Amino acid sequence: xxxxxxxxxxxxxxxxxxxxxxxxxxxxxxxxxxxxxxxxxxxxxxxxxxxxxxxxxxxxxxxxxxxxxxxxxxxxxxxxxxxxxxxxxxxxxxxxxxxxxxxxxxxxxxxxxxxxxxxxxxxxxxxxxxxxxxxxxxxxxxxxxxxxxxxxxxxxxxxxxxxxxx
Numbered sequence: 001x002x003x004x005x006x007x008x009x010x011x012x013x014x015x016x017x018x019x020x021x022x023x024x025x026x027x028x029x030x031x032x033x034x035x036x037x038x039x040x041x042x043x044x045x046x047x048x049x050x051x052x053x054x055x056x057x058x059x060x061x062x063x064x065x066x067x068x069x070x071x072x073x074x075x076x077x078x079x080x081x082x083x084x085x086x087x088x089x090x091x092x093x094x095x096x097x098x099x100x101x102x103x104x105x106x107x108x109x110x111x112x113x114x115x116x117x118x119x120x121x122x123x124x125x126x127x128x129x130x131x132x133x134x135x136x137x138x139x140x141x142x143x144x145x146x147x148x149x150x151x152x153x154x155x156x157x158x159x160x161x162x163x164x165x166x
Contacts, residue, residue, distance in 0.1 A: 007162045008164070010034035015038075020141075021068045022043065025047050025056050025057055025069055026047060027050055027053060029071070032097070051081065054086075054087075061093065070097045070099070073102055077114075083127070084127075092151055092152075095144065095156065096154065098156070102115045103160050127153070130154070131143050132156075132157045133159070134159050
């Protein structure tokens, strides 16, 4: 299992997101449940798949919202059409929070196969600006600025152990 140092608590992470975002969707990930608990119920919209979440967030952005999409890294493969067909063409920002659950060999094979490096490679190939929460505590501010000022999709990667559930 990877040994990443904790960067922040789930509550602090959500406080930072809520400073610049106001609409949330995604496909549930058990490792992010502490983050989900901090989102007001009337601002979170469950999605059955990652591409649906991205399309919903695009619509929210057209309505003036600043959306966040939560997903596991194994779902990144579903978002290509929405990113290329909507976000990149119409220069629209969104923040993706990608739970990189494939770093541990104890995970299901589909998550291990995706892994961290393949997730980054696919996101970059789609034109998504990628930042790892592991590197700096001000990642959320950097990503928010990039998404809303430059109107582009950005992703925050959450690695195992980086966010504490407290």
